Amino acid sequence: MYINPSFFVLARPPCLVIWDYKRHTQFELDPDYSARLIQLIATPEQLDPCNSMDAQFLAAGLFTPIQQVPTPWGWDELSKIFHIGTKNIPCEYMPQDINEWSQHYLAHCKEVMAAAPPPPRCTFDGPELIPLPDPALSVARAAGLATTLIQRKTCRSFTPRAVSLVDVGTLLYLTLGYLHERADDDDPAIAEGFAARRSSPSGGGLNACDGYLYVRNVSGLAPGVYFYHPDRHALQLVAPLLDAPLGQLLAGQHFINPLPVGLFITCRFDKLWWKYEHSRAYRMAYVEAGHLSQTFQLLATALGLNTWLTGALSDAQVEAQLGLQETSAEQALFFVGCGHGDGQAQCQELRALIAAQDAP
Numbered sequence: 001m002y003i004n005p006s007f008f009v010l011a012r013p014p015c016l017v018i019w020d021y022k023r024h025t026q027f028e029l030d031p032d033y034s035a036r037l038i039q040l041i042a043t044p045e046q047l048d049p050c051n052s053m054d055a056q057f058l059a060a061g062l063f064t065p066i067q068q069v070p071t072p073w074g075w076d077e078l079s080k081i082f083h084i085g086t087k088n089i090p091c092e093y094m095p096q097d098i099n100e101w102s103q104h105y106l107a108h109c110k111e112v113m114a115a116a117p118p119p120p121r122c123t124f125d126g127p128e129l130i131p132l133p134d135p136a137l138s139v140a141r142a143a144g145l146a147t148t149l150i151q152r153k154t155c156r157s158f159t160p161r162a163v164s165l166v167d168v169g170t171l172l173y174l175t176l177g178y179l180h181e182r183a184d185d186d187d188p189a190i191a192e193g194f195a196a197r198r199s200s201p202s203g204g205g206l207n208a209c210d211g212y213l214y215v216r217n218v219s220g221l222a223p224g225v226y227f228y229h230p231d232r233h234a235l236q237l238v239a240p241l242l243d244a245p246l247g248q249l250l251a252g253q254h255f256i257n258p259l260p261v262g263l264f265i266t267c268r269f270d271k272l273w274w275k276y277e278h279s280r281a282y283r284m285a286y287v288e289a290g291h292l293s294q295t296f297q298l299l300a301t302a303l304g305l306n307t308w309l310t311g312a313l314s315d316a317q318v319e320a321q322l323g324l325q326e327t328s329a330e331q332a333l334f335f336v337g338c339g340h341g342d343g344q345a346q347c348q349e350l351r352a353l354i355a356a357q358d359a360p
């Protein structure tokens with residue numbers, strides 16, 4: 001007998017939870033079953049199909065008569081478990097044509113909507129809202145999409161020079177704001193409360209991602225971190241800047257310390273869980289953050305600013321800066337920033353080191 005190579009074990013006292021992440025099955029083992037399983041893991045050849053526990057392990061697919069080759073991966077176990085564990089999700093019902101799909105989809109929406117969605121962040125407690133200037137749509141329009149796409153690049157050499165509040169308003173409205181221009185898309189097929197639309201697509205139309213503006217040098221705004229209210233096009237102070245350079249919050253990437261402004265993109269996982277019960281939806285959180293990040297970068301480029309991005313967050317420090325809890329349903333995923341600089345892909349210090357290395 002051979003051990004199924006695709007299960008992992010969670011300690012849930014007094015039981016063990018056995019999770020076959022490839023077949024999407026879970027079993028809870030009491031201490032007797034747990035002890036027997038541990039014995040068999042060491043000596044699978046001792047599995048006895050006439051023993052009731054062993055027979056159940058066999059039936060559960062934890063042991064197999066034919067050796068299973070583990071899926072080749074080449075990366076760490078955790079990424080393998082997550083990727084395979086969120087792949088080939090069993091589908092209770094697969095619609096066979098467009099009519100079946102429509103009926104099924106409508107029924108699913110009704111089922112989801114039977115429970116109230118997680119509420120948006122409340123605007124009424126805490127510091128006053130700071131209204132932002134109207135976005136400069138004409139400036140963004142004039143830049144031209146193809147030119148902007150070609151010009152966007154990652155820069156790692158910024159000066160602290162201020163970014164204007166109008167630019168910040170344009171960036172935030174066109175990245176995260178709920179577009180007034182689309183408010184008239186009066187589509188009866190869209191469920192009540194889900195009409196808000198951004199310039200980027202959003203998983204399930206939930207707008208689960210939010211943005212916290214990092215302000216070091218924006219004209220007319222005190223340094224600090226502000227929550228952006230996409231429905232109001234307004235900011236709300238969350239916290240003054242921590243007494244640590246930005247690079248400290250971003251895994252030691254200190255070349256970014258002078259950056260005048262940036263955006264921490266967070267995701268409200270509770271909104272995703274509400275509509276999508278499987279952890280595959282976790283993948284969508286990052287995809288959505290990526291859309292927002294790219295939109296931000298294209299806009300900043302169109303406004304004549306240099307851009308930078310990172311997913312390397314020093315999570316505990318970022319949470320402290322954003323006022324989020326480690327266990328909160330809202331988690332920080334990504335950071336994207338912009339400002340003025342020399343447009344170089346690397347900071348001067350690194351360029352000098354490279355030049356010194358290359359010198360004869």
Ligand SMILES: Cc1cc2nc3c(=O)[nH]c(=O)nc-3n(C[C@H](O)[C@H](O)[C@H](O)COP(=O)(O)O)c2cc1C
Pocket residue numbers: 152153154155156253309310311312
């Ligand atoms: C998901 C993602 C994460 C990234 N993380 C970092 C980062 O931590 N630090 C950094 O300096 N650049 C980061 N980058 C930027 C890439 O290094 C950059 O996009 C790549 O070198 C290509 O250069 P370009 O953006 O100028 O085309 C990241 C890019 C992406 C898409």
